[in-house]
Amino acid sequence: MAGQIPQRFIDDLLARADIAELIGERVTLKKAGRNFQGLCPFHDEKSPSFTVSPDKQFYHCFGCGANGNALRFLMEYDGLRFPEAVEQLASRYAMEVPRDTDDDPKAQARARERKRQQDASEHVLETAARFYRHQLGQHDAEQARQYLRSRGVSSELAKRYSIGFAPDSWDSLKHALNQRQVSEQEQVEFGLLIEKEGSNRTYDRFRNRVMFPIRDWKGRVLGFGGRVLDDSKPKYLNSPETPVFHKGRELYGLYESRQAAPRAERLLIVEGYMDVVALAQFGIDTAVATLGTATTETHLTRLFRLVSEVVFCFDGDNAGRQAAVKALSTVLPQMIDGRQARFLFLPEGDDPDSLVRREGADAFNERVLCASSLSEFLFEQSSNDVDLKQVEGRERFVSRALGFIRLLPEGVLKTVMIDALSERSGVERGRINTLLGEKADSTSADSHFERPYDAEPSSRTQSPRSRFGDQTLNASERALLLLLHSPESIEGVPEGTQWCPDTDSGTLLAKVVELIRAGQYRSAQVILMHFHGTEQGAHLQRLVKRQDLLLPAQYRAQELKNLVEHFKRQQTQLSPQQEYDALREKEQRGERLNRDDAVRMWQLAQELSSGQG
Numbered sequence: 001m002a003g004q005i006p007q008r009f010i011d012d013l014l015a016r017a018d019i020a021e022l023i024g025e026r027v028t029l030k031k032a033g034r035n036f037q038g039l040c041p042f043h044d045e046k047s048p049s050f051t052v053s054p055d056k057q058f059y060h061c062f063g064c065g066a067n068g069n070a071l072r073f074l075m076e077y078d079g080l081r082f083p084e085a086v087e088q089l090a091s092r093y094a095m096e097v098p099r100d101t102d103d104d105p106k107a108q109a110r111a112r113e114r115k116r117q118q119d120a121s122e123h124v125l126e127t128a129a130r131f132y133r134h135q136l137g138q139h140d141a142e143q144a145r146q147y148l149r150s151r152g153v154s155s156e157l158a159k160r161y162s163i164g165f166a167p168d169s170w171d172s173l174k175h176a177l178n179q180r181q182v183s184e185q186e187q188v189e190f191g192l193l194i195e196k197e198g199s200n201r202t203y204d205r206f207r208n209r210v211m212f213p214i215r216d217w218k219g220r221v222l223g224f225g226g227r228v229l230d231d232s233k234p235k236y237l238n239s240p241e242t243p244v245f246h247k248g249r250e251l252y253g254l255y256e257s258r259q260a261a262p263r264a265e266r267l268l269i270v271e272g273y274m275d276v277v278a279l280a281q282f283g284i285d286t287a288v289a290t291l292g293t294a295t296t297e298t299h300l301t302r303l304f305r306l307v308s309e310v311v312f313c314f315d316g317d318n319a320g321r322q323a324a325v326k327a328l329s330t331v332l333p334q335m336i337d338g339r340q341a342r343f344l345f346l347p348e349g350d351d352p353d354s355l356v357r358r359e360g361a362d363a364f365n366e367r368v369l370c371a372s373s374l375s376e377f378l379f380e381q382s383s384n385d386v387d388l389k390q391v392e393g394r395e396r397f398v399s400r401a402l403g404f405i406r407l408l409p410e411g412v413l414k415t416v417m418i419d420a421l422s423e424r425s426g427v428e429r430g431r432i433n434t435l436l437g438e439k440a441d442s443t444s445a446d447s448h449f450e451r452p453y454d455a456e457p458s459s460r461t462q463s464p465r466s467r468f469g470d471q472t473l474n475a476s477e478r479a480l481l482l483l484l485h486s487p488e489s490i491e492g493v494p495e496g497t498q499w500c501p502d503t504d505s506g507t508l509l510a511k512v513v514e515l516i517r518a519g520q521y522r523s524a525q526v527i528l529m530h531f532h533g534t535e536q537g538a539h540l541q542r543l544v545k546r547q548d549l550l551l552p553a554q555y556r557a558q559e560l561k562n563l564v565e566h567f568k569r570q571q572t573q574l575s576p577q578q579e580y581d582a583l584r585e586k587e588q589r590g591e592r593l594n595r596d597d598a599v600r601m602w603q604l605a606q607e608l609s610s611g612q613g
Contacts, residue, residue: 004518005086009098010071010526013086016093017070020054026077041077042066042305043338044265063338064304069525075532076305079218082529124182124190125213125221125244131176132164132211132224141165143229144210151274152281152357161212161256161277166226168208191223191239206237212273214238214245214291215255217302222250225273225291236272238291248296248535251288251303252276258306260285266309268344268368269295270352275313278353282361287313287352295327297538300334309340311371313352316345325381328374332407335374344371375417378404379424388425398425402435476505477543479563483512484524484544486556490516493560499567506567508536580604 020036023029029036029052040050040061049063060067066076074085083097090097135141136158144165148158157163166173177187184202187193193202209226216222223239239245253276257267260280268287270276279287290299295312303310312327314320324343331341344367346355356364372380382400387393401421408414418436422429473481482489490513497510515530524544531537551559583601 004515005083005097005099007522007526009095010086010523013090013093013095014057014069014071016095017057017089018054019057019059019070019073020052022070022089022092023052023059023073040064040066044263044307064308065336066305071529072525075529079216082532085529122220124177124186124192125223127177127180127182128173128192128224129162129164129213129221131173132166132213133162134164135167135172136163136165138165138167140167147210147227147229151278151353153277154281157277157281160280161253162215163277164211164213166204166206166209166211170203170207173204173206174202189242191242191245205239208232209237212252212277214250214252216250217255217258219255219259225252227273236292247291247293249298249302249533250291251299252291253280253288254302256280257285257288265307266311266340266368267303267307268311268313269299269303270313272351272353275352279356279364282356282364284356284361284364294323295330297330297334298533298535300331301538304334304339308338309342311342311344311368313344313346315351316348320345324377328377328381328404329407331374332404333409335411335413336409337411337413341374342368342371343374343377344368375420378417379420394425394427398427398432398435401425402432406436473543473546473549474503474505475563475566476501476503476509478549479560480505480509480512480540481543481546481549482556482560482563483509483516484527484540485547485550486553486560487516487522487524487527489557489560492557493564499564499571501567501570505539508539511536512540576604 020029024036027038027041027050029038030048032051034053034055036052036054037048038050038052039045039048040063042061043064043066045063050059050061050066052059057069058067059069059073068076070089071082071085074080074088075082078085078088080088087097136144148163153163174184174187174193177192178184184193188195188202192205194205195202206224206226208229210229212225212227213221214223214225223242223245225239226237228235228237238247241247251269252273256276257264264286266286268279268284270279270287270289272289276287276289279285288303300310310331312324312331314324314327324345328343335341346352350358352364355367379401382404383397386397386400388397398421405414405417405421408417418429418432421427422432493513497513500506500510500513512527515527528537528540528544531540550556580601583597583604586597587601
């Protein structure tokens with residue numbers, strides 16, 4: 001990880017920065033004692049809860065929890081990556097940003113490639129968007145225009161969302177971009193062309209489709225979604241993952257929603273592009289859509305920075321209910337005090353588009369206002385198929401509800417939910433608290449005392465939620481926790497990262513180790529900034545809060561060394577199959593197995609035959 005910005009420069013830059021002046025240029029601040037206060041720029045509020053401390057050079061919002069130093073503010077408010085924030089802040093003080101390895105040709109090549117990707121993406125994708133918009137007005141787009149008219153999409157709305165048309169041709173976009181000096185390699189890189197396997201032939205990804213540009217919060221095109229006009233499959237097609245487009249981060253319609261309703265207090269999450277557009281046609285400008293994925297933590301973090309309330313909109317069938325339960329589990333950890341989440345279930349056979357057409361905007365808005373609250377839906381799910389008149393039924397109800405409530409962060413909502421569970425179940429509040437505490441204690445004991453370190457499942461066998469969602473920490477996560485709070489512990493760690501486990505958390509550990517060594521970082525906040533806006537960054541943010549699991553500072557370096565030794569032993573430990581093959585080979589060479597080896601070989605044979613190896 002060459003070319004890192006040295007920690008000493010970052011420390012010097014932050015020491016020179018005047019955070020009150022920087023934020024005051026963007027937010028109206030009023031003097032409040034030694035600090036300044038104002039309305040939080042990261043969520044909608046009516047009374048100020050955003051505080052800036054010139055003494056500590058730190059900001060904090062008591063409403064949404066946003067906090068950090070001058071660099072963090074630039075990243076969050078201006079949407080900058082960490083290096084860009086450093087460059088911008090340094091330019092205020094005429095400081096040149098040094099790089100530890102500016103003379104490294106490989107680092108320079110990587111920097112050039114990143115710059116090329118950024119510039120190319122803006123040129124290629126914006127050019128493609130203009131091409132699609134132009135094609136919508138051509139003679140062969142009559143079917144696409146008729147489709148939009150049948151869905152009630154006016155020409156003004158089509159223009160607002162930059163809706164276009166991909167002709168029914170294998171190479172119309174390719175030729176248009178080639179004429180504008182866009183190489184086919186770049187078109188493939190950003191998901192516009194498909195390269196046929198086993199040959200150099202390429203063809204347009206989107207053909208005979210109504211096209212919906214997917215834009216970031218600044219309005220820059222990142223990718224496309226296309227709705228087919230015939231019976232071709234799939235009905236909806238999104239851009240693939242590219243250097244700039246990631247389905248789990250982006251939301252269709254967020255840019256347009258913020259332009260039309262910048263002071264909205266709630267946002268509605270729907271499933272499709274046409275749902276967003278149809279609702280906007282009826283004056284409901286607060287809808288966004290996921291891009292063929294379930295709502296992610298990254299989505300919710302972004303939305304809760306803008307509004308205090310999120311409403312999930314689902315079909316009323318079983319599939320919709322199952323999707324809602326998944327959304328409930330995702331949103332619960334985000335529910336700090338002051339936030340709200342609701343769940344709107346549509347009549348079976350309806351989607352937001354059809355429903356708003358039939359009932360009108362007022363009736364649809366009334367449904368949104370009457371949507372189930374988070375607590376209502378949580379307790380409803382917990383009581384499904386349960387007879388609360390029976391002792392066993394109440395036990396199942398409490399167990400299910402506690403499984404959800406445990407996901408809530410500490411705060412007023414969690415306290416109120418525990419009270420409500422006690423009232424609904426008849427179980428005393430103290431007993432419920434005890435059950436929550438017993439679960440936490442047993443988890444901690446299992447993972448940190450009864451075994452030396454948690455085993456880490458291979459990344460190939462981990463689900464996305466189990467990779468970065470568990471409350472317990474495996475060995476790699478414990479090492480990460482130590483490095484985040486005591487980066488200087490790296491001094492006792494062997495060079496390289498080959499000792500890191502081959503798991504998701506092990507890969508993240510290797511990245512953090514390389515980052516600390518390259519930049520000589522000694523601040524958890526600076527480390528976190530490098531992963532800002534990624535799933536790994538969200539995981540590190542959760543880890544850094546687990547201070548309850550930290551050893552005293554004087555023991556952390558030794559604990560990290562112990563973990564490294566543990567990783568090395570794991571790498572040299574034979575699997576059951578390898579151990580069995582070694583004993584079998586020894587026997588086949590004519591060597592006599594002693595009694596222990598013979599017993600062990602029999603045990604391994606039984607274990608492997610039963611599928612446990």
